[in-house]
Amino acid sequence: MSTGHSVLITGASTGIGATYAERFAQRGHDLVIVARDKARLESLAQRLRDEHKVAVEVLPADLTNPSDLAVVESRLREDMRIGVLINNAGAAQSGGILQQTADSIERLIALNTTSLTRLAAAVAPRFAKAGSGAIVNIGSVVGLAPEFGMSIYGATKAFVQFLSQGLSVELAPKGVYVQAVLPAGTRTEIWERAGIDASTLSDLMDVGELVDAALIGFDRREPVTMPPLHDVARWSALEAARLRLLSDIQQAHVAKRYLSAP
Numbered sequence: 001m002s003t004g005h006s007v008l009i010t011g012a013s014t015g016i017g018a019t020y021a022e023r024f025a026q027r028g029h030d031l032v033i034v035a036r037d038k039a040r041l042e043s044l045a046q047r048l049r050d051e052h053k054v055a056v057e058v059l060p061a062d063l064t065n066p067s068d069l070a071v072v073e074s075r076l077r078e079d080m081r082i083g084v085l086i087n088n089a090g091a092a093q094s095g096g097i098l099q100q101t102a103d104s105i106e107r108l109i110a111l112n113t114t115s116l117t118r119l120a121a122a123v124a125p126r127f128a129k130a131g132s133g134a135i136v137n138i139g140s141v142v143g144l145a146p147e148f149g150m151s152i153y154g155a156t157k158a159f160v161q162f163l164s165q166g167l168s169v170e171l172a173p174k175g176v177y178v179q180a181v182l183p184a185g186t187r188t189e190i191w192e193r194a195g196i197d198a199s200t201l202s203d204l205m206d207v208g209e210l211v212d213a214a215l216i217g218f219d220r221r222e223p224v225t226m227p228p229l230h231d232v233a234r235w236s237a238l239e240a241a242r243l244r245l246l247s248d249i250q251q252a253h254v255a256k257r258y259l260s261a262p
């Protein structure tokens, strides 16, 4: 039997998104599940309806296609039952900027950042007006690691983290919860899709373990949830260092080290 609001999940045909769908269905929420592969969405939907007695609607969309994206945006703007957006759809790309093409880079940015931002922007005014609602954005620890060698992917994920923290500042006072979830390597199809042989990678996290931890962070209303980070004091220290750096920025004059040539 369904309870409470419904949840719209992007990238729900497999991996982290499909696991979120499973977990929210277990919690009794109706779902709207979005991805390109309609057959896979239908089969997941039927299983979740049968097993959990919730309503699951399939909304096939390629989020890099402006007209498909517009349909999902309208749905988020207009469907008053949707109380949670899980902004999960995303992809990675192997190689660096010298190997990637401008078109593949554009597609990656369109999916990982533009679509995620537009969906958040579509739902935020309704949530803010209602004084409730949650937006969950899936980033990655790679967004903290320019050294990792996935510059474009990492940059999209740094964007997701910054956006989430900024939206949290904007929307928390209006009763809207925004969570950034930062997984590390997790066992899903993302590797194969990016042309990376996952069998060469050690220690990938199980997707169920990842999503269960992310949902504990969600229930605690954490602004940033990093399931693979073992010592949370390290995140607090990074945030404190960032704030100290900001407090040393003096806009009116350059720092002394730039007052004379080398």
Ligand SMILES: NC(=O)C1=CN([C@@H]2O[C@H](COP(=O)(O)OP(=O)(O)OC[C@H]3O[C@@H](n4cnc5c(N)ncnc54)[C@H](OP(=O)(O)O)[C@@H]3O)[C@@H](O)[C@H]2O)C=CC1
Residues within 6 Å of the ligand: 010, 011, 012, 013, 014, 015, 016, 017, 034, 035, 036, 037, 038, 040, 061, 062, 063, 064, 088, 089, 090, 091, 092, 111, 138, 139, 140, 141, 182, 183, 184, 185, 186, 187, 188, 189, 190, 191, 193
């Ligand atoms: N797995 C990992 O190691 C990590 C993953 N992440 C992030 O987690 C999120 C989910 O990744 P994960 O589950 O691993 O990846 P998967 O490749 O397993 O799943 C990606 C999902 O996104 C959907 N998707 C891909 N392209 C589009 C598109 N153009 N339009 C709509 N949906 C699309 C896919 O469905 P379909 O093909 O049917 O469209 C699928 O449901 C991503 O944002 C990823 O960056 C972060 C850190 C680590």
Ligand SMILES: CC(=O)[C@H](N)C(=O)O
Residues within 6 Å of the ligand: 092, 093, 139, 140, 141, 142, 150, 153, 183, 184, 185, 186, 190, 191, 194
């Ligand atoms: C680098 C990856 O592709 C991975 N999904 C991650 O974000 O850790």
